[in-house]
Amino acid sequence: MRLRLRAGAPAPVAAAAALVMVLAGACSGDEDVRPVGTVKAASTLGPGEGALALVTLPGYLENGGSDPRVDWVTPFQERTGCKVSWKVAKDSQEMADLLQNPSRRYDGVSAPPEVAGRLIAGDHVAPVNPDLVEGYKKLEPRLRNLLKRDDKVYGVPYVWGSNLIMYDTRAVAGAPTGRSALFDPAQAKRYSSRLIMRDSPLSIAEAALYLRGEDRKLKITDPYALTRKQLDAAAKVLAAQRPHVRAYWETPADAVSAFAGGDAVLGQVWPYQVDVLTRAGKPVQGVVPSGGVTGWMNAWMIGARGQHPSCMYQWLQWTASPDVQQQVAEWSGVAPANPQACTGDRLRAAFCSAYRVGDRDYLDKVIFAYAPSRICGGGQREDAERDCTDYAEWTQAWIKATKS
Template structure:
């Protein structure tokens, strides 16, 4: 891969200035006080980031895949990585008041919690070169009023995939996974994501099946609605072959003929299709859900200038190309599909730049007591919805028999 991204010189942009123990007159402000300013200071020489596996590469996995070393060479900001195993680990690390990480590549179930706990700082998006090149729909997902808390990094959607040889007639919606009669038809050959947020797909199925439940936003569920989705998942459980965390696990199941119908990302469909396997991915008739990972600035950041340079760097088309190809995700910057970067087949498979498709995706946000979507929909005046802790409990009770897996 060729790297074409350039970071603006420090005097040409503005950045968040963080008052970390800074003095104002005779009063000293506490660590963690964050202010938005309009000037860019020199890089501090270091940058400490938190990420899930695969979302930042420094050549350690493959010497040809490295967007960290060029960044360090151009900015003088030496990158330190804290790679965590789960979203829960990520939230706990960032909420630890004794830790001062500069940034985090947060998935939706983490992002909302960090905003609510004030463990991330607002982003002055006008000061991030390339920000306006990112998909508009994605840019609004972490906006609270006029305040923005994240810079889109990558995104994806949740699809239904089936083996064309064994799943007949061809399924068209989430009912293929959640309707009791259809689930029994493919018993032992169903595949599901292992995530509490997968409750939303069960909620979408129920939204059409039982209109009396009044489900609107599938990520904002009342207790009654959550309990109904939990019952659907519990009834489905005996028919599920696997709940996958790593996409490779579900790929193996379909490649080996052990799976018939599953909940997947475009990545699995793309990999198996290119391998000549008899699979088909469809956008479920009840609605397509999706997710976005975004870069967020830690509220106790020690190196805010380097962090802003990182935001610029990772928004560039060339770095976006690398993360998309390496991790099998859609880039937030559609320019990654321009020129001789990503191949056209990849961009089509992942719907990069497809505004009509993006507008239809129901993007995940952290479930909270306050009802309503993160990007402005729903009744935000109501506070009778269930939060992420309740979703997590319901998920483990329904899919793991109440036994929480570490």
């Protein structure tokens, strides 16, 4: 639906913010291929530049083209004068490639965790000054802390979700309680060819959490910080599971279709699939797995080589506002980062409950994904006794275990 603006309400974007580009050392002489790692957070406000170039994944940016009722781009353009253009990346790898390309000058990206960490590590995104983002402090505190590095903020939370286990109550005998239902060979065999898993290297973390309880000798603590031995063990679990997997879903709709058509009866999903199928009267239930629930967050980040920093800051403020958050959540089937999207007449109470919006006890327990790094913990904490595997190694392990 069209963005609802209340009479008398202040504009979500009251002022623009400028990004101060500071080069450390001598300039290369080519502004289009300036070195990364030299951009500081904005410190002053400035006028918009009239344009904005973004990168996003499907469904996270709408201008009414998919549905005339769903449009949070046109009102932004009308209010700010910043004309938005965007590139829809087909997957997270293409998104990372676009932002890492030194000849590209994107102003911002709505990055999932496997992209965000790599962009920060490669200095392809600039720090954010949260004081210049109106509404930033209204976003969930746990989410705001996920992209902090050395007291610098590198992203503004956009949406989030968690990974659940869903089952068909008619076909599955007894509610599954943990990941053994998916990964234990004897249990997975019961529903062979009717299991589904998300098609992502980050799903390796699900197998790692299963092993954390099954094989204590592996000493797995953080499922996103795995040594070579731990990664190999998780990949072995996935390879053993593979003959029983009906499909590895890429889009949320794929998982919905599999359950709706009876092809799947048990699998890894998001709250979206549980919500959609439950409202459609399908006999499914979602389960928060024992042993720790994993999750993910998409955040808007500022491109280090962007040409329209003031418009980008206005976009950060706009997308953090409750009305925009309401639209994004409903359209994409995700939890809004701003719990105020569940106030007033915005999101339905049932939606907010299903997606755990505002449930800080739940949020505090979620193990949020980040890009695996050779530095254990993705650089968020020190672990000098271990060397971990990075996202490229996870990708290779995932392909070998599930596709080759």
